[in-house]
Amino acid sequence: MKTPLCTLLGIELPIIQAAMGGASNPQLAAAVSNAGGLGMLALSWGPAEGVRAAIRATRERTDRPFGVNLILDWPQEERLAVCLEERVPVVSFFWGDPGTMIDRVHEAGLLAACTVGSAAQARQAVAAGADLIVAQGWEAGGHVYGQVGALPLVRSVVQAVAPTPVVAAGGIADGRGLAAALALGAAGAWIGTRFLATPEATVHDEYKERVLAARETDTVHTELFDIGWPDAPHRVLRNSTYDAWEAAGRPPRGQRPGEGEVLAQSPRHPMPRYGASTPGPGAQGDIEALSLWAGQSVAQVDRIVPAAEVVRTIAAEAREAIEVIAALARA
Numbered sequence: 036m037k038t039p040l041c042t043l044l045g046i047e048l049p050i051i052q053a054a055m056g057g058a059s060n061p062q063l064a065a066a067v068s069n070a071g072g073l074g075m076l077a078l079s080w081g082p083a084e085g086v087r088a089a090i091r092a093t094r095e096r097t098d099r100p101f102g103v104n105l106i107l108d109w110p111q112e113e114r115l116a117v118c119l120e121e122r123v124p125v126v127s128f129f130w131g132d133p134g135t136m137i138d139r140v141h142e143a144g145l146l147a148a149c150t151v152g153s154a155a156q157a158r159q160a161v162a163a164g165a166d167l168i169v170a171q172g173w174e175a176g177g178h179v180y181g182q183v184g185a186l187p188l189v190r191s192v193v194q195a196v197a198p199t200p201v202v203a204a205g206g207i208a209d210g211r212g213l214a215a216a217l218a219l220g221a222a223g224a225w226i227g228t229r230f231l232a233t234p235e236a237t238v239h240d241e242y243k244e245r246v247l248a249a250r251e252t253d254t255v256h257t258e259l260f261d262i263g264w265p266d267a268p269h270r271v272l273r274n275s276t277y278d279a280w281e282a283a284g285r286p287p288r289g290q291r292p293g294e295g296e297v298l299a300q301s302p303r304h305p306m307p308r309y310g311a312s313t314p315g316p317g318a319q320g321d322i323e324a325l326s327l328w329a330g331q332s333v334a335q336v337d338r339i340v341p342a343a344e345v346v347r348t349i350a351a352e353a354r355e356a357i358e359v360i361a362a363l364a365r366a
Contacts, residue, residue: 036049036354037049038223039200045099046099048350050223051073052226053177053227054077054104054129055231057312058231060235061076061092061093063233064093067342070342070343073101073102075125075127078090078103078104078118079104079111083116101125102126102127105129106131107130122144123145125148125167126140127148127169128148130267133163138164149168151169151171151181153181155195156180157196158195161196170192171188172203172204173185174270175227177269177270185216188205189216193221204226206331208229208336209348210351210354210355211352212332214352228332230342231246231329231336232338233341238314239315242322245327247337247338249329250334251333253334254270255272255273259276259291261288270328272328274327276293280292293308294308298320299319301317310325312325
């Protein structure tokens with residue numbers, strides 16, 4: 036199943052593990068890369084030396100390509116410099132205009148990816164030199180850049196920026212989703228929610244269990260969990276915090292039920308209600324009421340399996356789906 040994405044990135048399968056803040060880590064990224072996909076690290080918030088340590092820890096676990104993601108709502112100059120020094124094969128930018136950062140990636144001989152929510156944004160990114168476009172539909176979990184569903188978005192972006200490879204993001208958690216993305220003209224899929232339910236993902240067990248139990252109707256697109264990242268729409272599992280806010284008439288920030296209350300404690304910091312941080316394995320407290328990022332594909336996630344198995348299963352399912360469609364076309 037070799038697509039232009041595989042050729043560009045030097046990978047075997049057109050599957051990219053989304054860079055999920057809090058959930059991504061060297062073990063997860065390396066497992067995905069070793070299975071033939073592209074593992075990603077979310078490195079937008081740590082100190083520069085922490086970025087370097089995460090990159091080197093990933094490289095110790097795999098000799099295959101992997102990538103890093105930098106969110107441009109925060110200054111990223113120091114982190115980018117480390118990524119370039121460490122020669123990470125793919126640098127992905129999200130939530131903003133990377134400007135001359137793409138030029139710096141190219142000067143280092145590396146590849147630059149940009150996440151977009153519209154065809155217009157995709158054209159701008161390609162004009163700036165992006166080698167790869169991630170078209171993120173609003174079905175996606177976590178922070179969501181646009182308001183268009185993946186089905187119309189991916190097709191529009193592919194038409195807008197061909198022959199630049201486009202990766203579909205949002206609502207994809209299995210091989211049929213990957214096959215659908217390829218049918219739209221995408222060169223691969225960017226998958227997040229499915230990788231939450233893996234042993235490698237560094238999220239709390241209760242979070243994983245809620246992902247397994249969720250239906251496709253159990254997520255909400257909102258700006259509610261905004262402490263630490265204001266004015267940034269996102270998709271999360273509906274929970275008691277959301278329900279209480281909704282029952283109160285959806286009041287504005289500063290007037291929300293339980294505002295200022297600390298719900299849990301992580302090893303590093305308190306976790307307030309309406310906070311944007313991800314509950315990790317060491318968090319203690321009311322995990323259910325925290326921000327539990329998940330996309331509408333969550334209903335397709337029904338068991339915890341190793342990340343490598345996720346990659347292999349998605350690839351096998353996609354091949355089967357493509358063969359079924361090919362048979363229909365021949366009939």
